[in-house]
Amino acid sequence: MDTWESFRMAGKTLAANRMRSTLTMLGIIIGNASVILMVGIGQGAQKYASEQFQSLGTDVIFVITGTDNARRNVIAPPNRLVIDDAEAIATQVPTVRGVAPQVNGSELAIAGNNTERATLIGTTDGYATVRNAEVSAGRFLSEDDVKRNARVVTMGAAISKKLFPDSTPIGQSVRIRGTSYEVIGLMSEKGAFLGTNQDDTIFLPITTMSNQITGKTSPYGVAVQVINISATSNDNVEAAQFQIANLLRLRHRTSDINAEDTFTIRTQQDALEIVGNITGALTILLAAIAGISLFVGGIGIMNIMLVSVTERTQEIGLRKAIGASPSDILTQFTIEAVILSLLGGAIGTGIGIGGILIIAATTPLQAGVSIGAISLAVGVSGGIGLFFGIFPAKQASKLDPIVALRSI
Numbered sequence: 001m002d003t004w005e006s007f008r009m010a011g012k013t014l015a016a017n018r019m020r021s022t023l024t025m026l027g028i029i030i031g032n033a034s035v036i037l038m039v040g041i042g043q044g045a046q047k048y049a050s051e052q053f054q055s056l057g058t059d060v061i062f063v064i065t066g067t068d069n070a071r072r073n074v075i076a077p078p079n080r081l082v083i084d085d086a087e088a089i090a091t092q093v094p095t096v097r098g099v100a101p102q103v104n105g106s107e108l109a110i111a112g113n114n115t116e117r118a119t120l121i122g123t124t125d126g127y128a129t130v131r132n133a134e135v136s137a138g139r140f141l142s143e144d145d146v147k148r149n150a151r152v153v154t155m156g157a158a159i160s161k162k163l164f165p166d167s168t169p170i171g172q173s174v175r176i177r178g179t180s181y182e183v184i185g186l187m188s189e190k191g192a193f194l195g196t197n198q199d200d201t202i203f204l205p206i207t208t209m210s211n212q213i214t215g216k217t218s219p220y221g222v223a224v225q226v227i228n229i230s231a232t233s234n235d236n237v238e239a240a241q242f243q244i245a246n247l248l249r250l251r252h253r254t255s256d257i258n259a260e261d262t263f264t265i266r267t268q269q270d271a272l273e274i275v276g277n278i279t280g281a282l283t284i285l286l287a288a289i290a291g292i293s294l295f296v297g298g299i300g301i302m303n304i305m306l307v308s309v310t311e312r313t314q315e316i317g318l319r320k321a322i323g324a325s326p327s328d329i330l331t332q333f334t335i336e337a338v339i340l341s342l343l344g345g346a347i348g349t350g351i352g353i354g355g356i357l358i359i360a361a362t363t364p365l366q367a368g369v370s371i372g373a374i375s376l377a378v379g380v381s382g383g384i385g386l387f388f389g390i391f392p393a394k395q396a397s398k399l400d401p402i403v404a405l406r407s408i
Contacts, residue, residue, distance in 0.1 A: 011339065020304060021340060023300075023304075024300055024301055024304040024340050024344075025297075025340050025341075025343060025344030025347070026297070026300075026344070027293060027294070027296050027297025027298075027299075027300045027301075027344075028294065028297035028298075028301070028340070028341055028344030028345055028348060028381050028384070029297075029344045029345075029347045029348040029351065030293045030297070030348065031291065031292075031293030031294030031295075031296070031297050031348065031377075031381065032294065032344065032345045032347075032348025032349055032351075032352060032377045032378065032381055033348040033349070033351040033352040033355065034289075034293055034348075034352070035287050035291055035293075035294070035352070035376070035377045036348070036349060036352030036353065036355075036356070036369075036370070036374055036377055037352045037355045037356060037359075038283065038286035038287050038289075039283060039286075039287050039370050040352070040355075040356040040359070040369060040370055041283075041286070041356075041359060041365065042279060042280070042282060042283025042284075042286060042287070043283065043370055044356075044359070044360065044365040044366050045279045045282075045283075045365055046275075046276055046279045046280065046283070047366050048364060048365050048366055049272070049275045049276070049279060050272060050275075050276070059097075059230050059231040059232075059233065059234050059236075059237055059268070060130060060131070060228065060229070060230055060267065060268040061228075061229040061230070061231060061237060061240055061241060061244065061265060061266070061267050061268075062226055062227070062228060062229070062265070062266045062267070062268075063081065063085075063089075063226065063227040063229065063244060063248070063263055063264070063265050064081075064225070064226055064263065064264045064265075064266065065080050065081040065223075065224070065225055065226075065262075065263060080223045080262075081101075081223070081224050081225075081226075081227060081248075081263060082221035082222060082223055082224060083101050083206065083221050083222040083224055084221045084251075085101075085224075085227065085248060085251060086099050086100070086101035086124075086224065086227045087099075088247060088251060089227065089229060089244055089247060089248075090126075092247055093240060093243045093244055093247060094232075094243075095231055095232050095236040095239045095240040095243060096229055096230070096231060096232065096240055096243075096244075097129075097230045097231060097232045098126045098129040098130040098229070098230045099126055099130065099227060099228070099229050099230075100123050100124050100126040100127035100129075100130045100131070100227070100228040100229075101123065101124060101206055101222075101224040101226070101227050101228075102121055102122065102123045102127070102206070102224060102225060102226040102227070102228055103121070103122035103123070103206055103209050103210055103214055103222075103223075103224055103225055104119070104120070104121060104122075104225055104226075105119075105120040105121075105122070105209065105213055105214050106118070106119055106120060107120055107176050107177060107213065108176070109159065109163060109174050109175070109176055109202060110163075110174065110175040110176075111163035111164055111169075111172065111173070111174045111175070112163075114162060114163045114164075114165070116159060116162045116163055116200075118156075118159045118200055118201065118202045119200055119201045119202070120176070120201070120202050120204060120209065120213065121201055121202070121203050121204070121209075122203075122204050122205065122206040122207075122208065122209020122210060122213070122214070123141065123203060123204075123205075123206050123228075124141065124143070124146050124205070124206055125140065125141050125142050125143050125145075125146065126228075127140070127141070127203070127228065128140045129230065130228045130229065130230045131228060133187060133188075133190070134187070134188040135154065135185050135186065135187055135188065136157070136186050136187065136188040136189075137168070137170055137185065137186040138154070138170045138183070138184050138185030138186055139154070139184055139185045140154050140185050140187075140203070141154060141184075141185075141203060141204070141205050145205045145208075146205045146206060146207050147207075148205075149205065149207045149208045149211055149212075150205055150208060151179065151180065151181045151182065151208060151212075152181060152182050152183075152184045152204075152205070152208075153174060153176075153181045153182070153183055153184070153202050153203060153204050154183075154184060154185035154186070154187060154202075154203040155169055155174070155183055155185070155186055155187065155201075155202050155203075156187050156190075156198065156199040156200055156201040156202065157186065157187060157188065157189040157190075157199040158189075158199035158200050159199065159200045159201065159202060160183075160186055168186075169183040169186060170183055170184070170185070170186060171183065174202070176202075176213065177212070177213060179212060181204070187199070187201075187203075206222060206224070207222060210222045210223070229244065237267055237269070241265050241267065244265060245265055248262075248263055291380070294377070294380055294381055294384055295384070297341075297344065297381070297384065298341075298384035298387065298388040299388065301337055301340055301341060301384070301388050301389060302337075302388035302389070302391060302392060305333060305336065305337055305388075305389055305392035306391075306392045306395065308333075308336075308392070326397035326398065327397070329397040330394060330397040333389065333392060333397075334386065334389050334390060336389070337386065337388065337389020337390075337392070338382060338386055338389060341381045341382050341384055341386070341389075342378070342381065342382050344381060345377065345378040345381035345382060346378070348377070348381070349374055349377065349378060352374075352377075353369055353374075356369055357369075
């Protein structure tokens with residue numbers, strides 16, 4: 001019997017038992033759909049995180065203040081970063097394009113009868129350049145605002161809509177901790193970043209923020225939490241890191257070469273790699289969990305095929321009696337198992353792709369169809385059908401035709 005005839009008979013047999021064939025394929029369908037869907041979601045999360053970081057600038061460097069218990073030999077200055085450190089970086093590091101010190105806070109903002117909690121960022125005029133922030137109306141903070149401790153703010157798009165739903169905020173006042181601040185600008189929408197809405201932010205001059213809200217001043221100047229820095233180019237990021245570190249060590253007078261730095265320097269690329277590693281590991285984990293369904297589906301195929309061998313003992317005996325060889329029986333039962341696996345894989349693939357398209361259309365995740373994941377899932381499902389179908393097929397091919405015919 002040729003291969004085509006084996007395929008025809010296998011298809012006829014499966015069609016005659018539609019319900020059993022469908023239930024047998026269910027495990028493969030769920031497994032394939034799950035693997036493709038999980039991989040698509042994971043890759044979409046990686047792409048989304050990458051684009052979010054790219055939007056902030058790939059040449060951005062962050063200098064973060066160190067802990068108070070760092071081992072050091074400090075002659076005079078504190079180990080906290082101060083605004084003078086930012087000014088020194090801006091004037092003495094040649095690979096730096098822009099610098100913006102930053103102080104963070106969170107307070108209730110009041111405008112008329114509307115009250116909302118907002119994220120406060122005290123910074124300088126360089127923030128907009130370093131962090132790729134754009135103003136849609138009015139202006140951003142200026143150098144003069146910082147020098148004068150001006151009571152002015154530039155608002156994010158979302159918080160301005162909440163506080164001023166029926167009017168433009170430019171020129172109006174917002175109260176924070178009982179003090180009124182004039183709204184001088186409105187930022188363009190940037191959306192959420194890692195679960196935080198960037199548009200719920202109010203920007204103040206860093207001196208105003210420190211003097212009137214956080215109170216983080218010292219004999220050495222205004223204490224800052226982060227210094228945002230942009231390098232002159234992506235190629236100069238590493239050189240800028242090295243130069244900034246040396247300058248800050250000199251300014252903080254850390255004389256012990258074995259002492260810990262009193263600051264931490266990170267780049268946007270560092271953060272992107274960390275997020276990429278996390279999402280990549282989660283993608284592999286989710287795909288592995290989903291892959292268990294494929295294994296369970298393979299066991300289901302083997303069980304059903306073993307039952308099929310028992311039910312079709314008479315058929316096997318009759319076919320052997322009229323000349324079918326053991327290899328013919330082996331081929332037919334193997335083909336039946338592979339057909340179930342491949343058909344279940346194809347249906348599962350369609351469901352998985354459909355799920356990815358729905359997620360991409362309804363969520364911020366730009367989930368994509370992974371050709372590699374589809375090939376792997378369909379290939380594994382076909383291999384599972386072949387692997388788990390061999391044993392029942394061999395059992396069928398070994399039946400003694402005399403014994404099988406006695407059951408008629």
